[in-house]
Amino acid sequence: MKWIHLKTRLCLLVSMKKVVFILVVLITMLLFFGCVGQKEKDGSSVMDSPLVGLVEFKELDDSRATSEGLATLVLANNQFGVDYYNKLVNSEEQSGENVLFSPFSISTALAMTYEGADGLTAEEMRNVLYYPLDDLVRRSSFARMFNLLKESASKGDYELSVSNTLWNEKTYKFKESFYDVLDSYYYAKSTPLDFLNNPEEQRELINDWVSQNTKEKIKDILPRGSITNDTRLVLANAIYFKGDWLSEFNSRQTIQKDFFVNSEEWVSVLMMNKRGDFVYFEDEEFQYLKLPYKGGEISMVVLLPREIKTNFDIPSAKELMDLQQKMSTEDVIVDLPKFKFEAKYELKKDLIEMGLRKAFTDSADFSKMDERKAVKIDEVFHKAFIEVNEGGTEAAAATVVVAKATSAMPQPVVVEPKVFNANHPFVFYIVDEVGGEILFMGRVVNPNL
Numbered sequence: 370m371k372w373i374h375l376k377t378r379l380c381l382l383v384s385m386k387k388v389v390f391i392l393v394v395l396i397t398m399l400l401f402f403g404c405v406g407q408k409e410k411d412g413s414s415v416m417d418s419p420l421v422g423l424v425e426f427k428e429l430d431d432s433r434a435t436s437e438g439l440a441t442l443v444l445a446n447n448q449f450g451v452d453y454y455n456k457l458v459n460s461e462e463q464s465g466e467n468v469l470f471s472p473f474s475i476s477t478a479l480a481m482t483y484e485g486a487d488g489l490t491a492e493e494m495r496n497v498l499y500y501p502l503d504d505l506v507r508r509s510s511f512a513r514m515f516n517l518l519k520e521s522a523s524k525g526d527y528e529l530s531v532s533n534t535l536w537n538e539k540t541y542k543f544k545e546s547f548y549d550v551l552d553s554y555y556y557a558k559s560t561p562l563d564f565l566n567n568p569e570e571q572r573e574l575i576n577d578w579v580s581q582n583t584k585e586k587i588k589d590i591l592p593r594g595s596i597t598n599d600t601r602l603v604l605a606n607a608i609y610f611k612g613d614w615l616s617e618f619n620s621r622q623t624i625q626k627d628f629f630v631n632s633e634e635w636v637s638v639l640m641m642n643k644r645g646d647f648v649y650f651e652d653e654e655f656q657y658l659k660l661p662y663k664g665g666e667i668s669m670v671v672l673l674p675r676e677i678k679t680n681f682d683i684p685s686a687k688e689l690m691d692l693q694q695k696m697s698t699e700d701v702i703v704d705l706p707k708f709k710f711e712a713k714y715e716l717k718k719d720l721i722e723m724g725l726r727k728a729f730t731d732s733a734d735f736s737k738m739d740e741r742k743a744v745k746i747d748e749v750f751h752k753a754f755i756e757v758n759e760g761g762t763e764a765a766a767a768t769v770v771v772a773k774a775t776s777a778m779p780q781p782v783v784v785e786p787k788v789f790n791a792n793h794p795f796v797f798y799i800v801d802e803v804g805g806e807i808l809f810m811g812r813v814v815n816p817n818l
Contacts, residue, residue, distance in 0.1 A: 402599045402747040403541070429512035430553055433505055442510040443805045445499035446476040447686035450807050452497075454796075455682045456719055458812055465630075465679060467818050469712040469753045469811035471608055478606040480511060481533060481557055482728070482746065484550050485543075485738025490727040497725040508554040515556070517804050526664025527612035533557035535604045536575060538564045543602070547738035557604070564600040572596035575603060590713070590752050601744050608808060610799065612662035618643045618705075618759035628706055629793040630815050632677050638706040638816045640792070641759050649699040649787055650692060657692060658703065658789050666803050671705070671789075672796040679794050679814055689798075690805060700786040708816035709756040716749035755811065 450472025457463045457470070476498060483494045494500065501507045515531060522529035535551070537543060539561035551557040562571045572591050580588050596603075618641040626640035648659035654675060661668040670689075674681055684692070717729060727733055733745035798810040 402597070402745060403601045403743055429515055429556055431509050431513035431516050434509035434513035435506075438501065438506040438510040439513050439804060441501050442507065442514065444686055444690065445501065446472055447689065447805070447807045449476055449498050450798075450810050451683060451686050451689070452723065453719070454810055454812070456723065457714075458680050459682075460719075465814055467708075467710045467712065467812060467814050469710065469755055469809070470714065470751055471753060471809050473806055473808045474606045474608050475716070475749070475751060477511070477531075477533065477555070478604055478749070480507070481535070481551055481555055481604050481606075482735075484508075485547050485735045486728065486733075487736045488734040490734040493725050493727050497720065497723050508550065512554045514804055514806060518801060518806075521664070521666045521801070521803055524664060524666075527610065527662055527667060529611075529667070530607075530609045532607040533605070534607075535559045535602060536562045536571070537603075538562065538601045540565055541601050543738050544740065564596060565598050568596045568598050568600060569593070571600075575605075579605075579607075587752050587754065590750055595748065595750070600747070602738075610667065610808060612664070612667060615661040615663050615665065616643070616645060620759045623707070623759055626704070626706075627792065628816055629677050631679055631794075636815060636817050638708075641705050641707060642703065644700070644702045644786065646698050647701040647703065647789075648696045649701050649789070650696040651787070656787075656789055657696060658701065659696060660705075661802075667799065667801055667808075669797055669799050671791060672798075673789060673791050674793075674795070677793040683796055686807075689807075702786050702788050702790075704790045704792060705757075706791060706813070706816040707758040708813055709758075710818055711752070711754040712811075713750070713752040716751060717746070720749065753809070755809070 450470075453470065453472065453475070454468070457468050479494065479498055480500065483491060483498070483500060486494055495502065501510070518529060518531060533551070533555045535557055537559050543559075548559055551559075562574065564571050572593070572595060575596070576589050576591055579590050622642040623639050624642070625637050627635045628638040628640070629635045648661075650657045656673045656675065658671045658673070659668050660671065672683060683689075721729060728735075728746045730745060734742055735744050736742050738744070794812065794814045796810070796812050799808050800806065801808060
């Protein structure tokens with residue numbers, strides 16, 4: 370009766386017998402404010418319908434992308450995700466809280482911003498986000514990444530869509546070369562709006578666009594006062610994923626069990642249970658379990674610390690990628706709680722503390738989008754939703770083949786199954802198996818929150 374969805378576009382509950390998936394709704398938005406009081410009159414005219422729907426990516430020009438360039442970009446985006454995760458979970462504000470964000474979404478939105486940056490502003494963004502210095506490598510690799518995601522999703526095993534867009538102040542002229550790059554490599558179209566005279570109305574228009582394209586799961590991402598007559602540009606990235614488990618959990622095996630929020634407190638949760646062949650690995654710190662979605666090209670990886678603790682760092686992006694080579698198929702008994710929650714963040718403070726400072730100041734250098742150097746980033750808003758429960762579909766279940774030993778077959782040595790009991794805080798990330806991109810990442814401290 371529910372799904373496993375991820376995105377900033379469409380998040381809804383479907384009343385279907387035995388359908389369960391992950392539903393994650395997610396949006397990243399950046400606001401650019403004018404640093405000075407210039408009010409140009411030579412901008413574009415307002416389009417008839419500023420509320421265009423979320424669109425799928427066209428085939429982008431990735432003809433000059435290389436496998437090495439793509440691997441470099443994926444590692445960069447994933448490492449930023451690990452850095453930001455470690456910062457979030459160790460912050461006072463997120464202590465004891467569930468965490469959810471999209472490294473892919475944040476990196477993409479900031480990459481579009483980086484296309485307009487120069488000088489120290491660009492250098493700081495590269496240092497924090499690990500972007501490749503070479504423009505062609507970075508742009509063509511982003512285009513290749515988008516194309517691969519679209520190609521995989523087109524097979525119909527799951528739903529995945531990505532959208533980039535921007536809204537500009539209609540009287541403020543940005544460089545055509547900036548727009549051209551975003552259109553060619555990110556498929557980001559610009560829509561002129563009247564921030565100067567009607568900022569609150571434009572805020573509501575943008576929020577309506579987000580709400581409409583997330584089936585009303587993401588509402589009011591831009592709070593009152595976030596858009597003013599100084600706003601010059603708003604950039605947004607949206608990603609949506611909906612997939613069924615390749616091998617569903619049986620809802621009849623879901624029972625109430627204790628989940629230890631910390632070493633002294635616990636809550637009663639609905640715990641799913643399944644025994645089967647899973648891709649698995651363990652070391653001294655964590656147990657790692659992979660749960661594939663139908664189609665096998667996107668998976669959830671769960672990192673379960675051996676000790677009951679709330680705040681813990683996770684391995685580097687390189688270590689997580691190397692982990693794929695260490696994992697193997699094992700007989701595993703899995704206990705995993707059902708959970709559903711949303712999270713929202715304003716990233717300005719965190720990004721400044723991570724070293725991305727100049728972009729938020731009046732001395733920001735975005736001369737590649739605005740030759741007057743008269744804009745700066747005001748804030749970065751991020752919001753996400755996820756729902757996970759037992760799930761799958763008949764088609765997914767039909768892909769699972771079980772070979773039963775007959776009396777004529779040699780009897781194997783009895784090996785005790787691995788036990789993966791997620792009854793205390795754990796980390797999960799949802800990864801594109803084709804390109805290696807981490808699409809979503811989170812921490813579950815309390816499944817009931």
